[in-house]
Amino acid sequence: PFLDNATDLDPSFIAAYTYGAMVLPAIDPAKAILLIEKGIRNNPDYWRLYQYLGYIHWRLKDYGKAAAAYEQGSQNPSAAPFMKMMVAAMKNQGGSRETARSLYQQMRDEARDDQTKNTAELRLMEIDSLEERDAIRSILKDQAERNGACPQSFRQIIPLLGSIELPAGKAFQVDNAGNLADPSGAPYILDRETCDIKLDPERTKVPQM
Numbered sequence: 001p002f003l004d005n006a007t008d009l010d011p012s013f014i015a016a017y018t019y020g021a022m023v024l025p026a027i028d029p030a031k032a033i034l035l036i037e038k039g040i041r042n043n044p045d046y047w048r049l050y051q052y053l054g055y056i057h058w059r060l061k062d063y064g065k066a067a068a069a070y071e072q073g074s075q076n077p078s079a080a081p082f083m084k085m086m087v088a089a090m091k092n093q094g095g096s097r098e099t100a101r102s103l104y105q106q107m108r109d110e111a112r113d114d115q116t117k118n119t120a121e122l123r124l125m126e127i128d129s130l131e132e133r134d135a136i137r138s139i140l141k142d143q144a145e146r147n148g149a150c151p152q153s154f155r156q157i158i159p160l161l162g163s164i165e166l167p168a169g170k171a172f173q174v175d176n177a178g179n180l181a182d183p184s185g186a187p188y189i190l191d192r193e194t195c196d197i198k199l200d201p202e203r204t205k206v207p208q209m
Contacts, residue, residue: 003035011042014049015113021052022107022119025059032056047076047083048110054086055103063094082106097127101168125183126207128170129199132182135164136197140190150195154180154188182206 003020007013017039024032036053043049050073057066067090074083082102089099104123111117139157144150151157158180161172174180179187184205189198199206 004038007035007038007042011039014039014043014046015116017049018052018111018116019113021056022116025056029056029060045076045078047073047079049073050076050079051083051086051106054090055107058090058094058099058103061095063090066090066094097130098167101127122205122207125205128166128168128183129206131166131170132172133188133197135161135166136180136188139164140195140197144195150192151190152192154190154197 003016003024006016010016017036020032020035024035033053033056036049036056039046039049040053050069054066054069054073057063057069067087070083070086070090073079074087086099086102089102093099101124104120104127108117108120108124111120136154136157139160140150143157143160155178158172158174161180164172166172172180173183173185175185175187177187181187182199182204186200186203186205189200190196191198199208201208
């Protein structure tokens with residue numbers, strides 16, 4: 001309601017539409033779509049609103065509608081070239097982490113308010129952590145099969161991580177205490193019972209979804 005009221009008072013309040021696009025899909029997707037469609041009606045020449053609409057449909061895993069939104073926005077002469085690129089990405093690999101990374105990087109780089117920028121940065125952090133945990137799990141599984149038992153600590157496998165190339169040129173982090181850390185700097189937890197890696201819910205800033 002606050003976002004709706006704010007955009008009633010100022011139909012060109014772009015920051016409100018942007019923030020709504022980032023936050024509302026997790027709360028009420030239908031209202032998120034209505035808010036952005038309202039923004040498009042009030043600001044038909046602002047092509048980024050189509051970017052936000054495409055993002056919402058992507059969050060809902062409706063890649064066809066997401067592609068259509070990016071396609072509409074790309075027809076604006078002022079639209080950035082990535083709008084056309086996102087049309088192809090939605091059609092070919094809508095659910096991939098690579099696509100997610102591109103979306104959140106765009107949101108972060110173009111954010112006009114700190115809340116939207118911070119939300120995008122947290123989501124990028126989440127993607128980085130998912131990539132790290134997948135790689136670490138593969139090492140844990142391999143070591144457990146080779147040695148008949150899970151490693152006693154992450155320190156035993158840190159030397160093995162050097163051969164793994166993470167996406168986007170990222171690298172594994174080791175804190176000052178020698179702990180394997182997530183992108184927010186909090187140490188990962190090794191669950192030796194299941195031989196799995198987990199986030200520390202009390203210390204991490206990485207979204208846990």
